[in-house]
Amino acid sequence: MNRRILAIVVALALAIGGGALVIMYARNADARAIAEASPTPVWVAQQPVPAGTTLKDAQRTGLIAQTAVSAKAVPVGALQEINADNNALLATSDIPAGEYLLAARFGTTPAGTKAIEVPTGMLAVSVALTDPARVGKFVTPGSHIALFQTYKIKDLRDTPEAKILNENDVSGTSLLLPDVLVIAMGDAPLAGQAAAAPVEGQPATAAGASGGYLVTVAVKPTDAAILIHGINRRTLYAGLRGSDVKIDPSTEVTDLQLRDAVTGQ
Numbered sequence: 001m002n003r004r005i006l007a008i009v010v011a012l013a014l015a016i017g018g019g020a021l022v023i024m025y026a027r028n029a030d031a032r033a034i035a036e037a038s039p040t041p042v043w044v045a046q047q048p049v050p051a052g053t054t055l056k057d058a059q060r061t062g063l064i065a066q067t068a069v070s071a072k073a074v075p076v077g078a079l080q081e082i083n084a085d086n087n088a089l090l091a092t093s094d095i096p097a098g099e100y101l102l103a104a105r106f107g108t109t110p111a112g113t114k115a116i117e118v119p120t121g122m123l124a125v126s127v128a129l130t131d132p133a134r135v136g137k138f139v140t141p142g143s144h145i146a147l148f149q150t151y152k153i154k155d156l157r158d159t160p161e162a163k164i165l166n167e168n169d170v171s172g173t174s175l176l177l178p179d180v181l182v183i184a185m186g187d188a189p190l191a192g193q194a195a196a197a198p199v200e201g202q203p204a205t206a207a208g209a210s211g212g213y214l215v216t217v218a219v220k221p222t223d224a225a226i227l228i229h230g231i232n233r234r235t236l237y238a239g240l241r242g243s244d245v246k247i248d249p250s251t252e253v254t255d256l257q258l259r260d261a262v263t264g265q
């Protein structure tokens with residue numbers, strides 16, 4: 001009888017112990033599943049990130065964005081945080097859109113020498129602008145700018161009014177191109193930062209043959225002809241676009257309008 005009771009006690013103990021082990025295993029499995037599925041922050045390239053672009057500028061211009069994935073899906077070496085310790089690091093090579101950012105892809109020096117990268121279907125055109133006309137040093141590769149043109153107004157009609165207008169040397173300013181992408185500044189293509197201001201003796205390729213500073217933009221082939229004509233025949237001035245800015249393409253200001261604004265007539 002004692003043996004039978006002992007066997008029953010042992011069996012109960014084993015059953016209880018086994019049940020406890022099953023419960024512990026299930027809880028651990030649930031904990032592991034929760035840990036694997038828990039959202040973990042990572043950074044993803046929303047647009048191609050050119051070699052030489054700093055993390056700070058890539059974030060500022062919207063080239064990259066933070067998202068969350070399950071811990072199990074986080075790539076090895078994924079960049080999870082951008083802060084003061086790493087935001088000055090440069091992309092050492094081009095990063096395609098849709099790729100997770102890996103810490104190993106960023107360093108202090110880009111790999112090799114990178115020429116300008118012209119977007120598919122676009123043309124690169126360089127325009128020489130003065131410091132004020134290029135918004136000082138605030139325009140960088142990746143910026144979007146609007147280009148305005150200033151010109152002498154000439155009336156081709158053979159009328160007394162046209163003759164008076166032409167003889168008074170009236171000038172006007174209007175929008176040339178509302179939104180163009182800057183892909184290089186001076187000799188610093190795709191650097192993600194403003195290049196140093198030209199100094200005395202600097203080559204014309206950086207300072208511009210006309211003494212201005214070269215700003216290289218990507219434009220559609222149809223807009224290239226417009227821009228090149230404007231470069232050769234007009235005085236150009238750039239405006240750095242802000243978010244959601246709207247520019248009326250028909251806006252034109254002339255000397256006569258400014259005179260009326262001053263005199264109130």
